[in-house]
Amino acid sequence: MTPENVKKTARTSGGLPGGGGKMRLRGLLRKEFLQILRDPSSIAIAFLMPVLLLLLFGYGVSLNAKHVPLGIVVDNPNADTSSFIGSFRQSSYFSPVVMPGMRQAVTAMESGDIEGILHLREDFSRQLRGPEGAPIQVIVDGTDANNARQISGYVQDAWSKWLGLRSIARGSAMNNIPVQTEQRIWFNSELRSRDFLVPGLIAVIMTLIGALLTAMVMAREWERGTMEALLATPVEKREILLGKIIPYFTLGLGGMTLSVTMSFFLFRVPLIGSLFVLFVAASLFLFASLGMGLLISIISKNQFVAGQVAIIVTFLPAFILSGFIFDIRSMPLPIRFVTHLIAASYFVAILQTVFLAGDIWQVILPNALALVIMSAIFLGISTRKFRKRLE
């Protein structure tokens, strides 16, 4: 130890050379852990919340429509129409309901009992053999546009399968479809929406954990007057902040471990990339989100406002602007700029890539760098604001 260091330590720790900083920090940590144990809501935030939310959403959130109730109206039932309808009966995407006429189908659609109508007209068979081809009229309930698009996609699939089978049965090569498309979906070949939603969900849950854990802690000390007591002791401000971050960081990583384990074993989301990258990214993200919580806590001064701010700035932005469910690439440019202010958007990008595609550094490194910058900003401002408040 250089003489200057000894002097500095001696001054700040009230004459106890060496080891004092460590001891003080240990004392603070002990206090914080005791506080966590006494009000079990922190532990509930870190462990109960991820389990509950992952269970609900892992099972509940799906963009894959299955067994869509589809009303079927056939004006003139015969062999051709029943072969076509047959291709819908076999599909797990539809649960077809045969309706006697368009009037009934329209009523059922208006009351929401069916989500689409498939109408084969009177002269379907005749037109099928004519030069123009037979129209298959499909009406979908467009209220939920995304769902409607999926349903019409499914109908197209069923139609082209039926065409294929029909031309094989008639012994002709499929020469009335000039270009055949061969689809390859990388990273998620069955397009299971759960595989992309669960990794993103981890980011949403971690945002909540990080901010909820720390949003109240500083405000609480001010509100109860214990902050003054703490400041009267020889601890440094930096140590107070560290003493707040370390316990909640540990809790947060615990929550992360739990979430990853559940995603992998319970929801069977493939993990192509490495666990190591996942946890480095999670640590960076936790710093950013704990930093945001601390900042809220320091600025708000009382728990009531801190709680309100936490509700406003954490969940909804992480839910809507992070790319967890709404693709950032689809957003207008100014909004895409706003998403850069949301730490969760970087974490979601890393999670989706590491889980489904692997350790692709061109995606991971820029996002990780952004997380480092965000943590530095949040923690830096927190430290400065905290000092200022003391003056």
Added chain:
Amino acid sequence: MWRRILALTIKEFLALLKDKRSRMVVVVPPLVQLLVFGYAATYDLKNVPYAVYNEDTGKASRDLLAGFRGSPNFSEVALLSSEGQIEPVIDKKEALLVIHIDSRFSRDLLLGRSARVQIIVDGRNSNTAMLAQNYASTIINNFNTAWNARHGRAGPPAYVTTRAWFNPNLESRWFIVPGIVGLLTLVVTMMVTALSVAREREQGTFDQLLVTPLRPLEMIIGKSLPGFLIGMSEATVIILAAVLWFKVPFLGNVATLYTGVFLFLLSAIGIGLMISSIAITQQQGLLGAFLFLVPAIILSGFTTPIANMPPLIQELTLLNPMRYFMVILRGVFLEGMSFHLLIGQFWPLAAIAVTTLTAAGWLFRHRLY
């Protein structure tokens, strides 16, 4: 009785609004969020970035690609010259989709055989992938129809014509923005109510309230009114913005919509007050608020349809007031649903409101720690 309620309401409003920061938090962020989320929350893909690897030199492949270039849904980002370039361009997310045309494409077509096109899609976001794939199929189908017509060949024996009711251009914004009305109304109400009793308990002023002549019913009304008035006025602003700013069609009846808003606010306030009176500290109140808020939003049908959920979770959503409110909002906005058709949504909301408000009133007196 009304004087006592009025006194309590004034006190609640003061407690809520005397702090400048608290005032800001209740008013400004919901409006900003409406604007940002209204634009951000969309499933519609525009300008799908795609790359082309064309090994064919004929005119047919150029015609096919012209279809992609001319589409507002696609924008070309790269021309690849070898198969090895496909992987990095997708991995790095430079392109969402790669079109690979092999060298026999034009020859096969001219010989009257089926030609093949390979479409490779980044599946990391499965919904985006599915949409991009659907857009690509549409362009290829159009090409097929045009090719058949130009070469005098018979088309497929049957073809599909699709129409969408209630939202002919399939704009997902029309579906999402009415949902945001519910979302923000819920968040604001929770913000106002979920911590209010917990704060008084933590600070000890709740005991003072209990020894005043206020009866439980009066306390419930006094505690609910601020949340109700704030929620009502913000809901109105958001509904106006949805119609005037986002131009979401409003086909239904204003009175029907406000019946829904009224019942929904009561049930949200009931849940908020219940959480607040169970919690001993504000931290617990906040945790409770989130443990309700997050599932209530995700399992409401706001982003993912309830019909896609497994049966058990579907039954669980029956307890969620947001679920009913979503149906009311979208029904009134987009389909012009009548009061009569929505009764099935109104009565569960009323039942939730009565139950939770009663429970909150009971907990005021009986939850002593």
